[in-house]
Amino acid sequence: MNAAAEYQIVPVCAFSDNYIWILRHGDQAAVIDPGDAAPVLAYLEQEQLDLCAILVTHHHGDHIGGVESLLQRYHVPVIGPKGEPIDAVSDQLVDADTFVLPQIAAGFEVIAVPGHTRAHIAYYDSNHSGCGALFCGDALFSCGCGRVFEGTPSQMRHSLARLAALPGATRIYCAHEYTQANVRFALAVEPANSALQARAEEVAQLRAAQQPTLPATIAQELAVNPFLRWDAPDVIAAAQRYRGTPVTQADDVFAAIREWKNNFK
Ligand code: ZN
Ligand code: FE
Numbered sequence: 053m054n055a056a057a058e059y060q061i062v063p064v065c066a067f068s069d070n071y072i073w074i075l076r077h078g079d080q081a082a083v084i085d086p087g088d089a090a091p092v093l094a095y096l097e098q099e100q101l102d103l104c105a106i107l108v109t110h111h112h113g114d115h116i117g118g119v120e121s122l123l124q125r126y127h128v129p130v131i132g133p134k135g136e137p138i139d140a141v142s143d144q145l146v147d148a149d150t151f152v153l154p155q156i157a158a159g160f161e162v163i164a165v166p167g168h169t170r171a172h173i174a175y176y177d178s179n180h181s182g183c184g185a186l187f188c189g190d191a192l193f194s195c196g197c198g199r200v201f202e203g204t205p206s207q208m209r210h211s212l213a214r215l216a217a218l219p220g221a222t223r224i225y226c227a228h229e230y231t232q233a234n235v236r237f238a239l240a241v242e243p244a245n246s247a248l249q250a251r252a253e254e255v256a257q258l259r260a261a262q263q264p265t266l267p268a269t270i271a272q273e274l275a276v277n278p279f280l281r282w283d284a285p286d287v288i289a290a291a292q293r294y295r296g297t298p299v300t301q302a303d304d305v306f307a308a309i310r311e312w313k314n315n316f317k
Contacts, residue, residue, distance in 0.1 A: 058180060059156040061225060063264055064091045069229045070114050071266065073187060077156035080104045084175070084187050085227050089118030093125065104155035108132040108141065109189025110172040115227060116140070133164075135171030145173060165191040165215065167208025168198030174215065176222075183221035185267075191215065193226045194268040195251065196234030197279040199314065205307035209282065216280045220271030231255050231265035237316045238278050241290045241309060247275035282306045 059077035066072050066088040073084040074095060081101040085108055086092050096103060103126040108116050110133065119130060119140045131151065134144035145151070147164035163174045165188065174188040190198035191208075192215050200208045215224075235252045242248055251272070255265050274280055281287045282305040291299045291308035299305050 057157065059158055061180075061185060061267075062095075063225075063266070064095050065229075066091050066118075067114055071225070071227055071229060071264065072118075073225050073227075074101075075153075075156050075158060076101055077158075080155040082107060082153050082156055082158070083122070084225075085109055085115040085189060086118035086122055087112075087114040087116065089121035092118060092122065102126075103128055105153050106130045106140075107175060107187070108138060109174065109187070109191075109227070110169040111136040111138045112169065112190065115189060133171040133173040136169060147173070163214055165189075165211035167191065167200050167203035167205075167211045170202040172198075172211075176218065178219075181223070183223060183269075184219055185223050185225060186215065186218060186270075187225045188215060189227045192224060192273070192277075192279075193228060193234055194224070194231040194255075194265055194273065195238045195248075195277050196230055196313070197277075197310070200310060205310055206303040208310070209303055209306040212280055216270060216274060218270050220269065220274070222270045223267035224269060224273065225267050229264060229266070231268075232259050235276075237313050238276060240316065241278040241312075242281070242284070242286045244286065245276065247272075251276045278309050279306065282309075 059075045062074045063071040070087050072086050075082045082105040105128050129142045130140045131143045132138050132141035134146050145162045149162040152159045160175045160177050165172050165174050168190045177185045235255050258265050282302040288305050291305040294312045295308050
């Protein structure tokens, strides 16, 4: 596909740190995780775009809170996970389902990423920009991951492992700007990781300029994100220091790092 003919991906900020991703093509747009309708409606109006679909990744209010208001204005399908309590979803999807949004010339594959919530899904477009685009809600963040609210650490790690297995160039569009705080924790886990040190500097500059730190890429995250690095010797050693006992299994390394982050100030 000609790159110029592709949909563009634009962040709309909501609440204190949410990104609502808008996919726009010609005069059409789709929206992912509209926790608040107001900034989405403002953007659509300002850009004179018509909404063609709403996609949601999981049931939390900061991701679905604006859906009803958008539906009052636009009669569009609401695509979302099967198995989450979201009344408005018209098209319930499960792992490996595929669908197209012809209005914006986009095609997606669903990747189930349970852990943060029971049936959280991610949307993956393997073609976008020649490198692929992943919309992962609160499953994976740059230098971090979502809290494990409804699943187990093992389930979360397996979900993240599936995302980590996507091509390295895949661009990652997370639902929150948490990168700077995540980097601070990641440096506590792996102070000697030079890729992480470089990312910390880049993130500090971007935030000072009030720029998003996203999208990240899978290759970048593999080098810096402690929640994808359960095999890295320094991460294993950090998990052992946190626990005060030997930690050998990947699931236990991940669980220790996740618990440490939950309590990290
Ligand atoms: Zn959430
Ligand atoms: Fe969220």
